[in-house]
Amino acid sequence: EPEVTQTPSHQVTQMGQEVILRCVPISNHLYFYWYRQILGQKVEFLVSFYNNEISEKSEIFDDQFSVERPDGSNFTLKIRSTKLEDSAMYFCASRVAGGSFNEQFFGPGTRLTVL
Amino acid sequence: AQSVTQLGSHVSVSEGALVLLRCNYSSSVPPYLFWYVQYPNQGLQLLLKYTSAATLVKGINGFEAEFKKSETSFHLTKPSAHMSDAAEYFCAVSANAGGTSYGKLTFGQGTILTVHP
Numbered sequence: 444e445p446e447v448t449q450t451p452s453h454q455v456t457q458m459g460q461e462v463i464l465r466c467v468p469i470s471n472h473l474y475f476y477w478y479r480q481i482l483g484q485k486v487e488f489l490v491s492f493y494n495n496e497i498s499e500k501s502e503i504f505d506d507q508f509s510v511e512r513p514d515g516s517n518f519t520l521k522i523r524s525t526k527l528e529d530s531a532m533y534f535c536a537s538r539v540a541g542g543s544f545n546e547q548f549f550g551p552g553t554r555l556t557v558l
Numbered sequence: 559a560q561s562v563t564q565l566g567s568h569v570s571v572s573e574g575a576l577v578l579l580r581c582n583y584s585s586s587v588p589p590y591l592f593w594y595v596q597y598p599n600q601g602l603q604l605l606l607k608y609t610s611a612a613t614l615v616k617g618i619n620g621f622e623a624e625f626k627k628s629e630t631s632f633h634l635t636k637p638s639a640h641m642s643d644a645a646e647y648f649c650a651v652s653a654n655a656g657g658t659s660y661g662k663l664t665f666g667q668g669t670i671l672t673v674h675p
Contacts, residue, residue: 447601474660474661476661476662476663478663478665484667485665485666485667485668486602486648486650486663486665486668487665488662488663488664491660491661491662493660498660499660499662501662534601534602536602538661542661544590544607544609544610544652545661546592546604546607547604547661547663548601548604549594549601549602549603550601551599551600551601552601
């Protein structure tokens, strides 16, 4: 069964460093998302990506964040200069074209720890 | 704007007992509603969804949920809990806004279900 994969599963970095979180969505999916969950808090929407551009982003997704689909398979989230408060579990998701009632398939997440 | 409230961050039941996980939503447009489950070290998996067809929705693993517009609720139930149901459960809402919605999900804070023998 197709699944969304994410690498690495755990990333430890120093404050101020750049990190890139990688995701491989399901191959025929056209909408891509990043969410994060700070320990003990809700899963929060960061950004959606469709047709090679950002379609919607949250207030969290400031200039320190960027997303890219560099080839036909990968979808990346870059944090330019990490802060302590960026420590969280980051989930990638994807879905097929069509209405927003279509299921989003989630990856297992990357746990980012900023020291 | 959308929001979701899950009542009870932890629910504990005995094996074989009824499972009831509560979810209330707020949405300025007709909602799509989802329940996801997360097992340890895994991603979120869809249990079921409401998409404005039948108000009683059946999902995987014997779970079901009923959409009640008057109560703005979408509670998740299972008649008889199994040990394998122990996990964290998330209720989420997406806007049914036609072409202006790209499907952003707004989640509740999650409910950890414990099942004891």
